[in-house]
Amino acid sequence: AQKVTQAQTEISVVEKEDVTLDCVYETRDTTYYLFWYKQPPSGELVFLIRRNSFDEQNEISGRYSWNFQKSTSSFNFTITASQVVDSAVYFCALSPPSGSARQLTFGSGTQLTVLP
């Protein structure tokens, strides 16, 4: 069975601070995919990144970066120099290699509030 744990229920930072959102996963699969989605106040979830378990390189996209540590089963997400527009709920998700989205397991989400 798959499990995704986002232990941080809510995080509040002041604008321009860096913030890291934690994601720890459990799976018996040797290969798998990891995702991050953002849910702004408007409601729709927005896809941010997909990572194959074979690729352990960290990824950077603008102010966003992801740290994949297979040894600790973590896929953490860091926002550098946070902005008010980053305020949202962020979801980490896990899927087996052959999975359609029906096999996607979401974490419970982390509410990030960036204060001006």
Added chain:
Amino acid sequence: SQTIHQWPATLVQPVGSPLSLECTVEGTSNPNLYWYRQAAGRGLQLLFYSVGIGQISSEVPQNLSASRPQDRQFILSSKKLLLSDSGFYLCAWNLPGVNNSPLHFGNGTRLTVT
């Protein structure tokens, strides 16, 4: 480019009344379609998914049903709503035949059953 439309945005319905939520996708053919429910605690629960017209799979037993009358149209229905049906409903799509294709979500419908 592909877009997904979901309506209505909000809905307040009495217990026992019927429900119909609609979702349409533009700019792609034969998408996989999904209905999710997000309860107050933020967890996302997959309700239904469809890989083609008339092909619906239910993930959890419940008071709801889904239909796909056209390739890019997905409808969530209920004959008689329960209080427990309240929540935030999200429609999503992804590419067919591509494992782990990212999901693209609609703006959601907030349903309150009174």
